Amino acid sequence: MKRSILILGAGYSGSVVANILAREFRKKIAKEELEITILDKNDITINQGGFTFIPFGLYTPEEITIPRKKVISPRVKTFFGKDGEVTFIDLKNKEVMVRSDKKYSYDYLVIAMGCTADINAIPGLADDLNTFYTSIEDAFKVRDLVKNINSGKVVVCVASMPVPCPGAPVKFTFMLESYLRHIKKNRDDVHLTLVWPMEPIGPPEFNKLVTEEFKQKNVEIIRNFPLSIVDTSKKEIASKNGDKINYDLLITVPPHKAPQVLIDSGLADEKGWISADKATLHYRGPAGSYDNVYVLGDLGPADILKTGIGAHYQAIAVSQNLSNDIYGNKIKTLYMGETGCPIVTELESPFTKGKGYIATWKYGMLPSPFTTTNMGWFLYRMYYYIHWDISVKGMF
Ligand SMILES: Cc1cc2nc3c(=O)[nH]c(=O)nc-3n(C[C@H](O)[C@H](O)[C@H](O)COP(=O)(O)OP(=O)(O)OC[C@H]3O[C@@H](n4cnc5c(N)ncnc54)[C@H](O)[C@@H]3O)c2cc1C
Incomplete structure (x- = not known):
């Protein structure tokens, strides 16, 4: 029986899930036993973290943007633009509508549409x-x-x-x-x-x-x-x-708030965010409880920190759980709240050394005392050049 995974949002976390699953299930995809589809309203992805540096002349638009097709596995079916812009989600009937009036059905749904100002x-x-x-x-x-x-x-x-x-x-x-x-x-x-x-x-x-x-x-x-x-x-x-x-x-x-389409689809909680179990990331909200629907990234519950680092670890947990579901092994991989927040306290310039640090933590384990260093600055600056090939492709 052919099964389908539908991913809404080809930003950071949606792309990571698509790429990990496309690698894991390459044989099932080739045999048409599994279909992975990803939707987005446009075809260019942006590493938003670069926005903070642009005012200081660091990073160019070319360095922080890339066509989505370049970073999403060709084994994944992609629909961008009118065929990819989600306009309604019906969890009960396992159906997603898009701007062009096309409808997509699914066995598993991953909601990864970020948030907006x-x-x-x-x-x-x-x-x-x-x-x-x-x-x-x-x-x-x-x-x-x-x-x-x-x-x-x-x-x-x-x-x-x-x-x-x-x-x-x-x-x-x-x-x-x-x-x-x-x-x-x-x-x-x-x-x-x-x-x-x-x-x-x-x-x-x-x-x-x-x-x-x-x-x-x-x-x-x-x-x-x-x-x-x-x-x-x-x-x-x-x-x-x-x-x-x-x-x-x-x-x-x-x-910031969750995308309006999710609010209009009745998925948002009283704070306006999409509620999920904080460990399994299964949808748990006003539209019901669905173990075949995963919520990840910036649109998730208000009390899960919204960072790319967190979205990455959530994407790994969701990919693992989808794999467990497809294999039917009854194992549950929990998101342990792994997240982080890079900090910079000094710019690198001819007159001063840059200083930074990537502070990380998880549920029940907050950061230990730390200080910013020139190496921290260098690692954080360098990260933007490996983001597309290492992180987005889900290589770790
Ligand atoms: C200024 C700034 C600086 C940041 N710096 C850092 C940092 O240093 N470190 C860090 O870890 N994190 C940082 N972040 C946070 C990080 O960028 C986000 O946490 C991360 O991008 C979240 O990933 P996501 O998949 O949830 O959402 P996104 O990457 O935003 O992806 C959401 C996708 O959904 C799509 N979408 C939205 N609506 C629809 C629709 N109706 N139909 C179809 N598709 C839709 C969007 O087009 C987008 O592609 C920063 C964010 C900002 C704004």
Whole structure:
């Protein structure tokens, strides 16, 4: 009996699952006993992690984008564009609809459609939106703004949690500080503030390092400031608690949400995210409980950290469980919460050594004390060049 696996979203985690399964089941696919199909609304994939570096002239669009077909196994059936843009998911009838009105049925479904910025959630934000979070174009716009910072009050504001890679605005702020100090050499003329929606910045040891380094570098941190409004006429932001901060330049990480199509398909929980068992990653939500439906990556439950590192480990667990299901061996591989957050505290330049570290942790095992190093910076920079061939292809 032929079985089918349908993967929604050919971004990071969806591609990893497709590639691991295409390798594992090459014989079954050749014998037409198994079919793996992946859908996406477009045919170019982006390594979003590169957005954080573009404002400082690091990485080019060519380095952080690639046609999806180049990184997805030819054993996988791919549909991109109108035949791949999901418009409705019917878990009960095991059916997925797309923009072209085509329908796909499945035995196993993997939902890996990431998350999106929700600019309109904050009144006024769209009127003064400078963000490196949403697209290459937006990251380039921030690059132009950063180049022209001469003096005044620069505020980097994270509107709310969860967002993908909550460490990205932290390393952006460190790199901005380093850029102004060592490259533009006008750091003393700029008041730099990171505005954070909650008290801790990451797990305790991460928070400790970040707090100490920001203090040393004279970067102000304002915590517990969930953004509620941007008043462009006064150049002022206000929090839900009524606190106010003014700025000359505002760089924002907007609130994020699961793709609207999943909300409209009735799959989202009360927080707007797609609930799943945090270990098996099976769908468990308002549409029911489905062991043949897996949820992974940025659209997952609000309390699973949304990072590429986490999405990668989830993709490995999901691929293993799909293999177990196909083999019928009744083994369950659990996602143990493996995740991580690369941090950068200094840019590499002719005047200073870059410093970074890739902090990792999992459920019940938070990071030990660490420090950023030049080797950490080098490894993190280098990673972007092996991302496509090693990580996306699911080689580890
Ligand atoms: C600025 C920034 C910096 C980051 N830095 C890091 C970092 O340093 N380290 C790290 O580990 N992580 C980082 N991340 C997070 C990382 O990029 C994400 O966690 C990761 O991409 C999540 O993978 P995913 O598969 O869930 O989603 P994605 O990779 O976003 O893939 C989702 C896919 O679904 C598709 N899709 C959406 N809607 C539809 C639809 N209706 N129909 C069909 N397809 C659809 C999209 O086109 C996309 O291809 C960063 C993220 C950002 C934004």
